[in-house]
Amino acid sequence: MNKDMDSPEIRPTRIGHYELGRLLGEGTFAKVKFAKHMKSGKGVAIKILDKEKIFKDNLVDQIKREISVMKLVKHPNVVELFEIMASKSKIYFVLEYASGGELFNRIATKKRLKEAEARKYFQQLINAVEFCHSRGVYHRDLKPENLLLDSELNLKVSDFGLSALPQHLRQEDGLLHTTCGTPNYVAPEVIGHKGYDGAKADIWSCGVILFVLMAGYLPFDDSNLMYLYRKIHRADVRFPPWFSSGARKLITKILNPNPKLRMTIPQIKQDAWFQRDYKPPKAVEENGGNLEDVNAIFTITSISEEEHLISKIKDSKTSKPAFFNAFELISLSKGLNLSGLFEKQPVDKCLYDFHSSFSLLKICFLSDQKIKGELHFTSKHPVHEIILKMEETAKPLGFDVQRQDYKMRLHCAETGDTGPLSVATEVFEVAPSLYMVEVKKAGGDSLEYHRFYRNFARGLKDIVWTNELELDNELST
Ligand code: AMP
Numbered sequence: 444m445n446k447d448m449d450s451p452e453i454r455p456t457r458i459g460h461y462e463l464g465r466l467l468g469e470g471t472f473a474k475v476k477f478a479k480h481m482k483s484g485k486g487v488a489i490k491i492l493d494k495e496k497i498f499k500d501n502l503v504d505q506i507k508r509e510i511s512v513m514k515l516v517k518h519p520n521v522v523e524l525f526e527i528m529a530s531k532s533k534i535y536f537v538l539e540y541a542s543g544g545e546l547f548n549r550i551a552t553k554k555r556l557k558e559a560e561a562r563k564y565f566q567q568l569i570n571a572v573e574f575c576h577s578r579g580v581y582h583r584d585l586k587p588e589n590l591l592l593d594s595e596l597n598l599k600v601s602d603f604g605l606s607a608l609p610q611h612l613r614q615e616d617g618l619l620h621t622t623c624g625t626p627n628y629v630a631p632e633v634i635g636h637k638g639y640d641g642a643k644a645d646i647w648s649c650g651v652i653l654f655v656l657m658a659g660y661l662p663f664d665d666s667n668l669m670y671l672y673r674k675i676h677r678a679d680v681r682f683p684p685w686f687s688s689g690a691r692k693l694i695t696k697i698l699n700p701n702p703k704l705r706m707t708i709p710q711i712k713q714d715a716w717f718q719r720d721y722k723p724p725k726a727v728e729e730n731g732g733n734l735e736d737v738n739a740i741f742t743i744t745s746i747s748e749e750e751h752l753i754s755k756i757k758d759s760k761t762s763k764p765a766f767f768n769a770f771e772l773i774s775l776s777k778g779l780n781l782s783g784l785f786e787k788q789p790v791d792k793c794l795y796d797f798h799s800s801f802s803l804l805k806i807c808f809l810s811d812q813k814i815k816g817e818l819h820f821t822s823k824h825p826v827h828e829i830i831l832k833m834e835e836t837a838k839p840l841g842f843d844v845q846r847q848d849y850k851m852r853l854h855c856a857e858t859g860d861t862g863p864l865s866v867a868t869e870v871f872e873v874a875p876s877l878y879m880v881e882v883k884k885a886g887g888d889s890l891e892y893h894r895f896y897r898n899f900a901r902g903l904k905d906i907v908w909t910n911e912l913e914l915d916n917e918l919s920t
């Protein structure tokens with residue numbers, strides 16, 4: 444039996460199929476406990492969040508979004524989210540257990556790491572960060588507590604996705620609250636509160652982490668917070684003598700206080716010091732984010748807490764939206780002249796603009812499709828974000844939403860001249876990271892439908908790459 448479960452002072456509690464064990468750690472928002480799957484005996488870490496806190500701080504939508512992203516992120520150097528459960532008052536994240544503990548414990552015991560070992564962890568960190576950025580997820584709070592090790596001493600970054608949570612609150616509470624975490628890893632522009640690029644801020648933190656691994660102490664430190672911030676803004680790094688010139692050069696370019704001039708991940712990966720003994724990560728499996736699960740954890744209210752497990756959230760399925768290739772798109776537009784793929788058309792009807800195969804695609808459909816009530820927009824956001832945003836936009840417009848995989852039905856409670864308005868939507872994949880959303884009138888008045896579509900499109904403007912309304916404007920100017 445695992446010693447984690449044997450400790451005499453622990454009375455195991457069940458959460459779903461898991462037996463809870465000892466406390467692994469505690470963060471601002473959550474407790475993390477070891478747990479064991481009762482059938483398989485597999486060890487996991489369960490992160491327990493308080494729902495009341497989440498509701499009180501208006502974080503429900505943000506958490507839903509973050510969870511759906513976490514469900515998508517599967518990488519050998521990122522702690523995996525296996526499943527989510529909820530009770531009336533708590534949310535439980537069942538996570539991959541990082542049995543090697545925190546990376547920085549190794550510095551505590553060894554004082555500092557040899558350059559080769561530090562490089563290995565830095566390479567794994569950059570791989571994890573690069574992967575998450577490519578999925579639109581920024582950590583924003585990379586720090587020692589979030590760097591864990593598995594049993595084979597591979598780096599596992601935790602809290603990717605959930606990290607925006609404490610960050611968000613701290614921003615509301617003001618800067619001094621950062622003292623409850625550690626401000627030493629934060630980029631100067633984050634301290635400046637000017638709004639910042641999450642990717643650049645994460646890269647800065649990676650630079651600080653690399654310095655600490657090799658030096659055994661922080662590059663910017665001061666007991667007085669104002670002096671500390673001044674040091675961070677100046678980015679005046681003093682290297683200890685054992686740093687090689689390659690490491691110095693790389694860290695100096697990462698710790699550039701100007702985010703625009705700071706090294707990017709592709710540049711870091713091309714650096715000669717970085718490339719030494721570099722092993723690219725193994726192929727990554729991907730899950731589809733199932734938002735119904737995510738929504739469910741917030742709607743559980745009726746079952747008593749004593750039952751412990753109120754709702755078991757299924758693992759996300761490996762489903763994907765239907766594929767819709769560009770030529771099917773073309774066939775949708777009767778009379779389209781294919782030369783429009785390569786040169787600008789006299790745009791009375793339709794406009795295609797292709798760059799680098801399908802990656803940049805603007806679509807517009809013929810007006811006869813509009814008359815039929817079919818409208819489309821494209822988005823480069825992850826599919827689960829598109830669906831969540833559509834749901835969030837339709838509800839305040841007075842629509843009930845029913846969802847099945849990548850299709851939705853929106854029903855309006857109010858009855859128009861020709862019955863209640865009903866709208867069907869479906870998300871199609873056009874190219875990697877490019878989706879087309881089809882919005883069709885399924886019932887009700889056409890004028891009302893077009894009015895709805897205008898409001899709907901306006902609400903979706905943050906995720907829409909291009910749509911008929913924009914093209915209408917382009918055509919009329
Ligand atoms: P967090 O709230 O994520 O910062 O977690 C608090 C502490 O719990 C961390 O600093 C770790 O020591 C521990 N912890 C969190 N997640 C895991 C995990 N997946 N495996 C092992 N320990 C963890």
